Amino acid sequence: MEPVRGEDIRAYLLRCAARIQRRREYLTRLDAVLGDGDHGDNMAIGFQAIRDMLGAYPPETSPGELLRAVGHRLATTVGGASGPLYGTALIEAGLVAGSSPTLDWPLIGRMLDAAAIGLARRGRCVVGDKTILDTLRPAADACMAGDTLGETLLAAWRGMRSTQPLVARRGLALRLGTRSAGHLDPGAVSCFILLAAMVR
Secondary structure, three states: OOOEHHHHHHHHHHHHHHHHHEEEEEEEHHHHHHHOOOHHHHHHHHHHHHHHOOOOOOOOOOOHHHHHHHHHHHHHHHHOOHHHHHHHHHHHHHHHHHHOOOOOHHHHHHHHHHHHHHHHHHOOOOOOOOOOHHHHHHHOOOOOOOHHHHHHHHHHHHHHHHOOOOOOOOOOHHHHHHHOOOOHHHHHHHHHHHOOOOOO
C-alpha cells in the first residue's frame, strides 16, 4: 500500500460523503425498523458538513489534523448516538496519526484500533451488542494482524453481517428486545460503507 497523504484523506472523505448520500434511503429504512428512522439522513447531513469544511484546510494539512477536525464536526452535526460515536472514533484515529505527513498500513491499523477502543468506551458497548463496533472491531483486528485491505474489508463485512441475528443490547433498538433480531444494525452498515470507501 502506498503512503497515504493528507490529500488522500481528503479524497477518501469525499468518497465517504458520496457513498453515504447514495445509501441514504437504505440506511434510513434500516433505522426505521430498529431506531427512529433518521440514520441515513443524519449521516448525509454530517458528511455534507464535512464536504463544506474541507475547503478551509490547505492541501498540506496532515491526515491526523484532518481526521481530528472531521471527528469534531461529525460529533456536533450528526444527530442521535452515531455522531458522538463516529466523532470519537475519528478523533482517536487522528490522535494516533499525530502530525505525521503520511500514513502506512501498520499505522492505519493502530488508528483503527484506537478508533474501535474509543467508540467502545463512548458507547459503552462490546462486540455482539449490535452496534457500529461489530463492524469496526473486526476490521481493526484484521488490519493490526497485517491482513491486506481486501481481507480487512472482508472482516468488516462479516462483522456487519453478524449483526442480523443479534438481539440489540444498546441504543434505541434495545427497547425492541428479541424483535430486534433478524435485522442488520444501521450503524454497522454505515460503518462498512465508510471503511469500504478506502477502496478508490
